[in-house]
Amino acid sequence: MEEQPAYFVKSVEKAFDVLLAFTPETPRLTVSQVAAGADMTRASARRFLLTLADLGYVRADGPYFELTPRCLDIGRSFLANQTLPGVAESHLKSLAAALNETTSLCILDGPDVVYVACVPSPRLLSVSVRVGTRFPAWATSMGRVLLAALSEPELQEYFDSVQLERFTERSIGSVDQLRAEIDSARAKGWSMVSQELEEGLRGVAVPVRSGRDVVAAVNVSLQTHRAPAESIEKTVLPLLREAALQIGNDYGGRHSGALRSGSRR
Structure with missing residues (x-):
């Protein structure tokens, strides 16, 4: 195990290990379960739990x-100072640099997708979009993964009101085709749209989840x-x-499978 610096307070690390043992999937734990999740002995887990209970951070039932x-x-x-675009910016920059392409973060607003963050390609020739740009959701990869996250009543309401148009020869021409594409995006967990909005342009998108909720889509x-x-x-x-x-x-949806450092204490 890597040696910790002299200032390192191991009891603080252990206290956070105990708190992080609780997850959305396992909100109620016994002492033995906490010990296993925090990688410590049962006696240590009990002392930390009782101390945290005295401080008001856990309660016993x-x-x-x-x-x-x-x-x-x-x-x-x-969290009071965090916005989704602010959280996403550094990751979009890294993705744009890795792929040498334009990356974006979009949300669903009524029938449209709206760009809330965008990092242009490092190349001189890049796709020109900016924060606030709107496109019909049905015609974009971002829109299709966001529509795929809607409930069936919400999606049916969207289908009942959507107006399709031919931006290119490859644009989807019917609601049945659109439903099939959205079903495919839901099943795969991603969407690719090729030259349906603009000739020569292809978009690929995946959903961004905070916990179990889809809050946005990332696009290349x-x-x-x-x-x-x-x-x-x-x-x-x-x-x-x-x-x-x-x-x-980073937006607050970390799953319970996050790696922990250290070994049994």
Whole structure:
């Protein structure tokens, strides 16, 4: 195990290990379960839990412990200054640099997708979009993954009101075709739209999740002559998914599988 610096207070690390053992999937834990999740002995887990209970951060309910609302105080100041575009910016920059392409973050607003963050390609010739740009959701990869996250009643309401038009010869021409594309995006977890909005332009998008909720979509805009469609799933999609995961994590949706350091104490 890597040696910690002299100032390092191990009891602080252990206390956070105990708090992080509680997840959305396991909100109520016994002492033994906390010990296993925090990688410590049962006796140590019990002492930390009782101390945290005295401080008001956990409460006991029979053999179970659970977090209290006071835990929200730890992150309140940080979260108060965080916006989704602000959280996403550094990840979009890294993705744009890795792919040498334009990257964006979009949300669904009525029938449209709206760009809320955008990092242009490092190349001189790049796709020209800016924050606030709107496109019909049905015609974009971002829109299709966001529509795929809607409930069936919400999606049906969208289908009942959507107005399709031919931007190019490749644009979808019917609601049935659109439903099939949205169903495919839901099943795969990503969407690719090629030259349906503009000739020579291909978009690839994946959802950004905060916990179980889809809060946005991350997109890469590609010129068709630079990125063959058949290679995108191997070359672009893994990086795009990783960026979306990191944005979601930083926005407050970190999953319980986050790595912990250290060994049994």
